[in-house]
Amino acid sequence: MVMCRKGKKGYGIFLVLFFIFPVLLTGCWNNRDLTEMNFVAGMGLDRTEEGKVLMTVQVVEPAAIISEAKAQSAQPKPVIVKSYEGETIFEAIRGILFNFDKKLFFSTAQVLILGERLSQDDIEKILDFFQRDHEINYRMDILVAKDATPEEILEVESDQDPIEAMYIKGTVENTDARGTVKRTMLIDLIKDIGSSGKQLAIGQISKEGEKEVKTEGLAVFKDGKLAGWLGPYETRGYLLVINQIQSAIVNVTKDKDKVAMEIIKSKGRIDVAFRNSEPSKLIVKVEVQANVGEYEGRGKLESPGNLHNLEKILKEEIKKEIKMAMNKIQKEYSSDIFGFGEHMRKHQPQYWKKVKKDWNDTFSDLPVEIQVDARINRIGSVKDPVKKVE
Amino acid sequence: MTGECDMRYWANCKWVKKMTEISKRKKTRNQNSDANTCLDSYEPIPKTIEEVTKRLNEVFSDCSDFMQRKISCGKYGMISILVAYFDGFVDKRVLNQDVIRPILDVFSNTELHECPGLYDRLKEYVVINNDIDDAEDMGQAVDGIVSGDAVLFIEGEDRALVIGVKAPQGRQVEEPDTETSIRGAREGFVENLLTNTTLIRKRIKNPNLKLEMMQLGEQTRTEVCVCYIKGIADDNIVRDVKERLKKLKTDAVLDTGIIEQHITDNRLSLFPMVGNSEKCDKLAGKLLEGRVAILCDGTPYVLTVPYLFIESIQVTDDYYDHAFFATFMRLLRLIALLFSNMLPGLYVALVSFHHTVIPFKLLITLAASRQGIPFSPIVEAALMIVVFELLREAGVRMPKPIGQALSIVGAIVLGEASVSAGITSNLMVIIVATTAVCSFIVPPLIRATMLLRFAFLAAANFLGFLGILFVAVAVFIHLCRQRSFGIPYMTPFSPLTTSVLRDSFVVVPFWAMVTGRGHQKYAGGASKQNTGR
Numbered sequence: 001m002v003m004c005r006k007g008k009k010g011y012g013i014f015l016v017l018f019f020i021f022p023v024l025l026t027g028c029w030n031n032r033d034l035t036e037m038n039f040v041a042g043m044g045l046d047r048t049e050e051g052k053v054l055m056t057v058q059v060v061e062p063a064a065i066i067s068e069a070k071a072q073s074a075q076p077k078p079v080i081v082k083s084y085e086g087e088t089i090f091e092a093i094r095g096i097l098f099n100f101d102k103k104l105f106f107s108t109a110q111v112l113i114l115g116e117r118l119s120q121d122d123i124e125k126i127l128d129f130f131q132r133d134h135e136i137n138y139r140m141d142i143l144v145a146k147d148a149t150p151e152e153i154l155e156v157e158s159d160q161d162p163i164e165a166m167y168i169k170g171t172v173e174n175t176d177a178r179g180t181v182k183r184t185m186l187i188d189l190i191k192d193i194g195s196s197g198k199q200l201a202i203g204q205i206s207k208e209g210e211k212e213v214k215t216e217g218l219a220v221f222k223d224g225k226l227a228g229w230l231g232p233y234e235t236r237g238y239l240l241v242i243n244q245i246q247s248a249i250v251n252v253t254k255d256k257d258k259v260a261m262e263i264i265k266s267k268g269r270i271d272v273a274f275r276n277s278e279p280s281k282l283i284v285k286v287e288v289q290a291n292v293g294e295y296e297g298r299g300k301l302e303s304p305g306n307l308h309n310l311e312k313i314l315k316e317e318i319k320k321e322i323k324m325a326m327n328k329i330q331k332e333y334s335s336d337i338f339g340f341g342e343h344m345r346k347h348q349p350q351y352w353k354k355v356k357k358d359w360n361d362t363f364s365d366l367p368v369e370i371q372v373d374a375r376i377n378r379i380g381s382v383k384d385p386v387k388k389v390e
Numbered sequence: 391m392t393g394e395c396d397m398r399y400w401a402n403c404k405w406v407k408k409m410t411e412i413s414k415r416k417k418t419r420n421q422n423s424d425a426n427t428c429l430d431s432y433e434p435i436p437k438t439i440e441e442v443t444k445r446l447n448e449v450f451s452d453c454s455d456f457m458q459r460k461i462s463c464g465k466y467g468m469i470s471i472l473v474a475y476f477d478g479f480v481d482k483r484v485l486n487q488d489v490i491r492p493i494l495d496v497f498s499n500t501e502l503h504e505c506p507g508l509y510d511r512l513k514e515y516v517v518i519n520n521d522i523d524d525a526e527d528m529g530q531a532v533d534g535i536v537s538g539d540a541v542l543f544i545e546g547e548d549r550a551l552v553i554g555v556k557a558p559q560g561r562q563v564e565e566p567d568t569e570t571s572i573r574g575a576r577e578g579f580v581e582n583l584l585t586n587t588t589l590i591r592k593r594i595k596n597p598n599l600k601l602e603m604m605q606l607g608e609q610t611r612t613e614v615c616v617c618y619i620k621g622i623a624d625d626n627i628v629r630d631v632k633e634r635l636k637k638l639k640t641d642a643v644l645d646t647g648i649i650e651q652h653i654t655d656n657r658l659s660l661f662p663m664v665g666n667s668e669k670c671d672k673l674a675g676k677l678l679e680g681r682v683a684i685l686c687d688g689t690p691y692v693l694t695v696p697y698l699f700i701e702s703i704q705v706t707d708d709y710y711d712h713a714f715f716a717t718f719m720r721l722l723r724l725i726a727l728l729f730s731n732m733l734p735g736l737y738v739a740l741v742s743f744h745h746t747v748i749p750f751k752l753l754i755t756l757a758a759s760r761q762g763i764p765f766s767p768i769v770e771a772a773l774m775i776v777v778f779e780l781l782r783e784a785g786v787r788m789p790k791p792i793g794q795a796l797s798i799v800g801a802i803v804l805g806e807a808s809v810s811a812g813i814t815s816n817l818m819v820i821i822v823a824t825t826a827v828c829s830f831i832v833p834p835l836i837r838a839t840m841l842l843r844f845a846f847l848a849a850a851n852f853l854g855f856l857g858i859l860f861v862a863v864a865v866f867i868h869l870c871r872q873r874s875f876g877i878p879y880m881t882p883f884s885p886l887t888t889s890v891l892r893d894s895f896v897v898v899p900f901w902a903m904v905t906g907r908g909h910q911k912y913a914g915g916a917s918k919q920n921t922g923r
Binding site for chain 2: 031060066105
């Protein structure tokens with residue numbers, strides 16, 4: 001608009017610049033028809049014994065998927081899984097075309113499965129390609145395969161979704177209802193790699209029979225290398241601390257009766273306490289709001305006393321889960337996947353500079369204080385379900 | 391429009407010289423051929439009836455429908471009166487009852503030799519008809535005859551009486567086909583100018599409603615009427631309209647469309663700068679908003695100026711209906727406008743450039759529907775749009791009874807066969823069909839959208855979303871630069887006129903819309919604007 005006031009000439013120049021700049025500023029664009037590409041739904045990466053990269057892609061056959069919905073006639077498989085060995089990922093991506101007629105399109109990749117052998121190597125180095133390439137979707141889910149190669153997992157033929165990668169993605173996405181696997185998108189992983197005070201932790205996937213997979217647990221990394229695994233409950237403890245639980249079912253025992261509590265809101269925070277300019281302990285604060293979902297017993301819950309009691313039990317249960325996770329991570333893997341280091345870097349930058357190098361050891365030795373605050377909001381839609389009173 | 395200096399420059403160009411020579415030759419030829427029939431505008435009326443008859447026969451030679459009747463009056467048939475008119479053009483019964491019979495009754499037995507007061511007596515108390523006028527010269531008399539009046543020549547007078555006994559002609563007032571509405575008046579304008587002015591007068595009973603007549607077209611001498619409400623319409627605009635109409639030099643005015651092309655501000659723009667309507671209540675509304683209407687004899691389409699962009703999505707129903715509903719419909723029309731322009735372009739941009747913004751499952755569906763199609767998306771889209779436009783044009787031109795056959799062919803060709811033959815994808819049919827439906831929702835802009843659609847398509851194929859953005863920006867710049875009779879085309883958005891925004895994409899209830907004197911929709915300092923071209 002400033003240019004406009006300078007009269008017709010200025011206006012013309014403004015217009016020309018307006019039209020030219022965007023053309024120069026945009027990145028990669030080329031006219032490519034949908035029919036000229038193969039859509040990659042899932043990717044797998046592993047190392048061979050010789051140290052080469054083993055690339056697995058799951059390619060979608062669109063026509064097969066649509067015709068499957070229409071009629072149950074003989075039709076080609078909706079997905080094709082192919083592997084290729086290359087020195088680098090990029091070479092493998094191009095090399096794999098020996099089997100495909102059209103170029104692969106990677107933006108549609110929903111999941112990236114990392115193999116165990118590759119994880120024991122350095123995954124930070126491998127992820128370079130995924131950051132550098134323009135065609136990679138940063139919202140792609142990443143999982144580490146346990147007791148199976150990525151190829152085996154991508155070759156599973158699920159009955160639930162014609163595209164196997166979508167099925168895997170679905171099982172990861174529903175973690176917000178159960179909280180037993182950590183959902184890691186590529187962008188989160190890149191962020192974690194970028195922060196010096198946090199170690200990597202990626203969700204775990206394993207094969208369950210011929211037709212299904214199981215996403216439960218966590219792969220813990222230390223300095224980019226796989227350090228070990230966490231079970232589902234430990235994973236939940238970990239997720240509570242890093243504030244990634246949306247909903248979960250926690251079972252507690254009240255007077256020998258089982259009670260299922262549904263966490264509906266949870267807030268986790270971490271802190272490091274200092275004494276004499278040395279960290280004295282790690283503090284974990286978790287606030288939980290829960291509903292009573294199920295009570296397998298004949299007692300009554302409605303009285304405030306009962307509920308306070310239940311809150312206390314829930315508190316202990318959650319504390320136990322967190323402690324379990326903390327113990328394993330501190331003592332066995334000694335890898336700060338919680339981000340205490342990151343917290344230190346922000347709040348105690350001077351001290352952080354000193355301990356940065358061997359923070360993981362310091363982290364393992366520090367005592368932990370776990371503060372849990374649990375509140376019960378509702379006990380269900382009825383005061384007490386109908387039962388014969390003893 | 392151009393200074394003398396420019397003219398001299400142009401005169402140097404060879405082809406301009408050639409053109410002027412041709413036009414000169416044309417003019418001289420016209421003059422030659424018209425030598426007998428062409429009248430000097432001030433040729434006096436001959437005093438004797440014989441000469442008048444001779445002159446009229448010269449002027450109207452080979453006009454089989456030209457009628458003359460000589461009446462001899464006075465006891466001895468001393469006084470001759472000549473009645474001249476076009477057969478079929480005048481109402482003969484009225485002519486006989488109101489003009490001829492009284493003359494015969496009064497004068498047949500009167501002893502008259504030469505009566506100096508005969509002309510005035512005829513005019514004042516013999517002829518019953520109200521519509522009576524003097525013709526001072528032959529030109530006026532002939533004008534009267536050709537426009538359907540009966541002209542009375544009297545022996546010994548150099549004046550003639552022009553008596554309006556025009557027969558009512560043309561069709562009845564009907565509901566217009568082009569602008570149908572659910573609510574509101576069903577009356578539409580007709581071809582007869584007087585009927586049309588009556589229809590307007592019926593709605594605005596106010597002496598301030600001015601109807602100024604003029605004749606346009608050297609050959610056709612069509613009656614054109616400038617209509618406005620004094621006090622509400624901007625005087626500058628009224629003056630501007632009249633000036634532009636006077637400047638209009640053309641042989642024929644057969645429709646307001648010809649006037650529109652001459653007086654429009656930007657003759658090259660695809661967007662209409664002059665509105666037109668067939669609906670009486672709509673026109674009354676426009677007049678009350680301070681607009682100037684141009685009516686033309688022989689066409690039911692009435693022009694309104696100034697015309698703003700926003701008027702193309704305004705419909706009379708909006709004002710008669712609930713404001714919330716009207717607002718929703720306005721927004722819907724806006725979406726339809728955008729869709730009809732951009733939808734094929736957006737589709738092409740999506741499937742050829744921006745695969746990453748399409749959700750995965752939709753992408754699979756898209757890819758599946760495109761599989762096996764031999765054409766690139768742009769060829770496919772252009773092909774389907776052209777086929778659709780062909781069908782549309784055929785539907786307009788063909789006789790109505792065959793229309794059904796066309797729609798069957800269209801449905802089968804467009805919908806079924808092309809898909810099952812693998813020439814186009816299912817989705818493309820949906821896209822083109824949606825575009826077609828949308829393009830009919832905003833009829834005033836249909837010619838602009840039809841062509842812009844291809845521009846968007848080409849740009850999308852070349853640069854994707856960026857190309858669409860470019861074309862859109864270019865169109866917006868064009869729109870914002872336009873003026874219609876001095877009023878910026880994009881009022882009330884640019885310049886922002888908050889008081890008028892009440893009737894833009896949002897419609898406030900009618901009781902909240904009308905403010906003060908009239909409701910000048912294009913106000914906002916409009917009168918201060920330079921209204922000249």
